Amino acid sequence: MNEPRIFRPDPDDPTRSQRGLTEQDLAAMPTVFRSDLLDGHVMLISGGGSGMGKAMAFLASRLGATVAICGRTAEKLDRTRDAIGEATGRTVHCYTTNIREPEAVEAMIADFSDVTGGIDTLVNNAGGQFPQDAIDFTRKGWNAVIDTNLNGTWWMMQEAARRWRSDGRKGHIINIVANVERGMPQAAHTCAARAGVIYLSKTVATEWAPHDIRVNCIGPGVIETEGFAMYPEEALKRFHKANPMKARGNAWDVAEQVMYLASPAADFINGDLIIIDGGQAQWGVVWPGGMPDYFDEGGAA
Numbered sequence: 255m256n257e258p259r260i261f262r263p264d265p266d267d268p269t270r271s272q273r274g275l276t277e278q279d280l281a282a283m284p285t286v287f288r289s290d291l292l293d294g295h296v297m298l299i300s301g302g303g304s305g306m307g308k309a310m311a312f313l314a315s316r317l318g319a320t321v322a323i324c325g326r327t328a329e330k331l332d333r334t335r336d337a338i339g340e341a342t343g344r345t346v347h348c349y350t351t352n353i354r355e356p357e358a359v360e361a362m363i364a365d366f367s368d369v370t371g372g373i374d375t376l377v378n379n380a381g382g383q384f385p386q387d388a389i390d391f392t393r394k395g396w397n398a399v400i401d402t403n404l405n406g407t408w409w410m411m412q413e414a415a416r417r418w419r420s421d422g423r424k425g426h427i428i429n430i431v432a433n434v435e436r437g438m439p440q441a442a443h444t445c446a447a448r449a450g451v452i453y454l455s456k457t458v459a460t461e462w463a464p465h466d467i468r469v470n471c472i473g474p475g476v477i478e479t480e481g482f483a484m485y486p487e488e489a490l491k492r493f494h495k496a497n498p499m500k501a502r503g504n505a506w507d508v509a510e511q512v513m514y515l516a517s518p519a520a521d522f523i524n525g526d527l528i529i530i531d532g533g534q535a536q537w538g539v540v541w542p543g544g545m546p547d548y549f550d551e552g553g554a555a
């Protein structure tokens with residue numbers, strides 16, 4: 255048990271071309287959980303066709319859950335479904351759904367609830383942003399990030415909660431956000447959206463408790479996934495230095511936390527934010543564009 259996890263990216267090789275875990279990795283990664291932990295459990299994962307969402311879909315399926323994944327790109331979803339089917343023999347449901355479209359979200363949640371008898375855990379993982387100085391954001395760019403990360407997550411939360419309320423069924427929401435406590439230069443749009451999700455979650459965790467609905471957030475630090483393709487090489491060379499462990503996390507680190515929250519072991523956790531960042535919140539910062547020139551004055555750079 256004291257062996258370091260495999261696939262922890264090598265800090266001496268921060269620019270390696272492979273980003274994230276392969277399907278072979280996800281099929282074989284060791285897990286601390288017993289193989290029937292989520293038998294009978296129904297989980298909907300947005301953004302499940304790549305990165306962390308894909309790792310969650312693999313692990314939940316390996317632990318016995320019935321899983322649906324959604325995203326905008328059918329090919330990614332189908333590929334993930336096929337790979338999980340091959341690895342586990344389980345059927346993953348795919349929805350080509352843009353979470354920014356509330357009617358599409360409503361239809362997806364109704365369909366998956368009808369097909370399975372009801373969702374137990376909704377994981378709002380879909381999202382993203384692009385690095386840019388806030389002063390240069392276009393209106394369209396700002397709206398794209400807010401609409402995806404804040405509005406899209408909210409449509410999913412509200413629709414799931416409405417369905418649970420009308421079915422008289424308990425439910426659990428896990429929102430994947432980011433580590434935004436100190437802000438993140440070049441990511442003001444996503445920081446605004448993620449802070450919105452965190453405080454939405456804390457608020458409805460109270461409002462919805464009488465319906466037996468719990469709401470929690472996970473704030474990942476730097477987690478190596480396909481999503482890193484968005485960032486320039488120069489930024490990637492620095493990412494692993496943004497925490498005292500000088501390491502990038504991997505998608506399995508987040509997937510296992512999601513499974514823990516979905517399990518009965520976490521039944522009394524509500525309204526919380528769990529940070530998985532190797533200590534970045536204590537010491538370190540992601541600054542994709544590098545330290546601005548004005549830090550040179552006084553030798554701080």
Ligand SMILES: CCCCCCC/C=C/C(=O)SCCNC(=O)CCNC(=O)[C@H](O)C(C)(C)COP(=O)(O)OP(=O)(O)OC[C@H]1O[C@@H](n2cnc3c(N)ncnc32)[C@H](O)[C@@H]1OP(=O)(O)O
Pocket residue numbers: 381382383384385386392394395396398399402438440441444475476477479481482484540542
């Ligand atoms: C930012 C630093 C944070 C560092 C954190 C480090 C660790 C975190 C890593 C991750 O989060 S990795 C996961 C990343 N994955 C993604 O981001 C993938 C999903 N992302 C997206 O789908 C998009 O980026 C989006 C922002 C959600 C937008 O989706 P949409 O499909 O609507 O956008 P577009 O049509 O492509 O663009 C709309 C609009 O946005 C502006 N814009 C887009 N990209 C850039 C860019 N690279 N630079 C500047 N502006 C950009 C632009 O105004 C676009 O309009 P048009 O110009 O295309 O008309």
Ligand SMILES: NC(=O)C1=CN([C@@H]2O[C@H](COP(=O)(O)OP(=O)(O)OC[C@H]3O[C@@H](n4cnc5c(N)ncnc54)[C@H](OP(=O)(O)O)[C@@H]3O)[C@@H](O)[C@H]2O)C=CC1
Pocket residue numbers: 300301302303304305306307324325326327328330351352353354379380381382383402406430431432433473474475476477478479480481482
């Ligand atoms: N990797 C990291 O270090 C960190 C990541 N995060 C966040 O964690 C989440 C997962 O990221 P990661 O796995 O790294 O990156 P990925 O880019 O691999 O995953 C993002 C997923 O979201 C889906 N998605 C994006 N927009 C929409 C939309 N409008 N509707 C439906 N699906 C959508 C994408 O699929 P498609 O494009 O096909 O729709 C994709 O599968 C994201 O929210 C990310 O911002 C937070 C902190 C750090």
